[in-house]
Amino acid sequence: MALHIEDITKFYGTNQVLDQVNLSMQDGEFIALLGPSGSGKTSLLRIIAGLQFADGGRLSFDGEDITGVDARLRRFGMVFQSYALFEHMSVVDNVAFGLKMRPRANRPNKGEISDRVRKLLDMAEISELGERFPSQLSGGQRQRVALTRALAIEPRLLLLDEPFSALDTKVRKGLRGALRDLQKKVGIGAILVTHDQEEAFEIADRIAIMADGKIQQFDTPNNLLRSPATPFVSEFLEGMGSYHAAGAGI
Amino acid sequence: MASGTLPSVAEHPQVTAFKRRQKVKRGALVLIALAFSALVMGVPVAAIFARAFQEGVAVYWTNIVEPDTLYAIWLTVLTALIVLPINIVYGVAVAWLITRYRFPGRRVLLTIIELPFSISPIVAGLCYLLIYGGTSVIGSWADEWNIQLMFNLTGIVLVSLFVTCPFVARELIPLMQVSGKDQEEAALTLGATGWQTFRHVTLPNIRWALLYGAILANARVMGEFGAVSVVSGNIRGETMTLPLQVQLLYDDYNATGAFAAATVLTLIAVITLVLRSLIEARHPHRH
Numbered sequence: 001m002a003l004h005i006e007d008i009t010k011f012y013g014t015n016q017v018l019d020q021v022n023l024s025m026q027d028g029e030f031i032a033l034l035g036p037s038g039s040g041k042t043s044l045l046r047i048i049a050g051l052q053f054a055d056g057g058r059l060s061f062d063g064e065d066i067t068g069v070d071a072r073l074r075r076f077g078m079v080f081q082s083y084a085l086f087e088h089m090s091v092v093d094n095v096a097f098g099l100k101m102r103p104r105a106n107r108p109n110k111g112e113i114s115d116r117v118r119k120l121l122d123m124a125e126i127s128e129l130g131e132r133f134p135s136q137l138s139g140g141q142r143q144r145v146a147l148t149r150a151l152a153i154e155p156r157l158l159l160l161d162e163p164f165s166a167l168d169t170k171v172r173k174g175l176r177g178a179l180r181d182l183q184k185k186v187g188i189g190a191i192l193v194t195h196d197q198e199e200a201f202e203i204a205d206r207i208a209i210m211a212d213g214k215i216q217q218f219d220t221p222n223n224l225l226r227s228p229a230t231p232f233v234s235e236f237l238e239g240m241g242s243y244h245a246a247g248a249g250i
Numbered sequence: 251m252a253s254g255t256l257p258s259v260a261e262h263p264q265v266t267a268f269k270r271r272q273k274v275k276r277g278a279l280v281l282i283a284l285a286f287s288a289l290v291m292g293v294p295v296a297a298i299f300a301r302a303f304q305e306g307v308a309v310y311w312t313n314i315v316e317p318d319t320l321y322a323i324w325l326t327v328l329t330a331l332i333v334l335p336i337n338i339v340y341g342v343a344v345a346w347l348i349t350r351y352r353f354p355g356r357r358v359l360l361t362i363i364e365l366p367f368s369i370s371p372i373v374a375g376l377c378y379l380l381i382y383g384g385t386s387v388i389g390s391w392a393d394e395w396n397i398q399l400m401f402n403l404t405g406i407v408l409v410s411l412f413v414t415c416p417f418v419a420r421e422l423i424p425l426m427q428v429s430g431k432d433q434e435e436a437a438l439t440l441g442a443t444g445w446q447t448f449r450h451v452t453l454p455n456i457r458w459a460l461l462y463g464a465i466l467a468n469a470r471v472m473g474e475f476g477a478v479s480v481v482s483g484n485i486r487g488e489t490m491t492l493p494l495q496v497q498l499l500y501d502d503y504n505a506t507g508a509f510a511a512a513t514v515l516t517l518i519a520v521i522t523l524v525l526r527s528l529i530e531a532r533h534p535h536r537h
Binding site: 049050051070071072073074075076077078080082084085086087088097098101102149150152153159 | 430432433435436437438439440441442443446450451454455
């Protein structure tokens, strides 16, 4: 059991954004947190990342309790909605950042770092962009750089916060497949936050549908369509049935 | 121009008349602005140099290297060297606090930072005298340890810190608000420590605004008269910064000396302007 989320609760002031959320994911599994805005999915992702901390509940990864562990020690690669690329660094330096920041004892030397960055850029098919700066990249290219940078730290888990929302529809569809392929190749689990049903259904092994700070249902795309657990789920997924029936899905 | 490329289009006479009126209005505004600027700023600045060099370059130079004036220059530079680093650290810390955290008193802090801009420097000087002077609680306590806080370099530094503390923070806050904390959070998830994040991500993003604020603060430290005048005690050859020295020389009926010293201050102002516009030209989006 890779990631285990137990009774996670979070308040902003008096406003409860997460209400005893439970979720467990398998090694190498691709999970989507799907829900309308304000459903708490981004808060949950940020708590998993260690950028925010829960007011109640427990997080564990591979048996280790990480509820209060610093983000920098979790080794969870994160792709931000804005991509959050370091604007003053070239693509190569962006990707190398995580390796360069390691404590001296387990920091690879310069040659090793540049080898690894080179390999990662090749794998993400952006090797020709190495010397460019983020401002010289298209949206799709930025997203690939952000993903590559997150993978460079050899993460134990990949966290994706609406990574497609800034892209136009055409680029979006192409990159979905690329993301899924890359995740499979690296062989780590991934959690994708999205409000786009189609995106979640196409990419994820299992989908957690969230509303009002709770997980309404957590299941495979097929089971969600076949037997929605609550009226909210069936309403939220309305229209997806025909999408699936048309064979456009997985 | 348009009539050459599009000969078939005839401008409506009303449009022609409208354009002519616009042209006259614009011309008048430009004229007023230029004349006013020249009268208010250009001529006086030119006059400083004219008066300073009136008796020749040699006399100008003897006035500059006059020991008291040289000492005043040194004291002014020394004050800036002490005040600026403190100011930069304070400015970064406050900007960080205000843009990255929500805490009670945040709005108050945001307002208080601006206080030195709206308070008369001479009032600030008097306040410092009241709080840190020999008769005050803090002053007499320091006195027991043989530390004098006013009428010396310490007093000048303290009051200079007061008048300049907003500069750096004010430049950084809007920038750090816009740039947000995404990049910093990204650095954390990539394994960087807080210090590494600041050093490699935050600082490079704010460096130009930081420099900009520091240059403005520097100009203010070196040029401050009112507040420094109150706390310095005006001891000749000891606590006279450059602006005070200018006043002193002038009161001594040494106008050439006063204007010679004034050229140094003016030069600092000009250098400040040049650096400012260089930064603005290189990083227009930052300002």
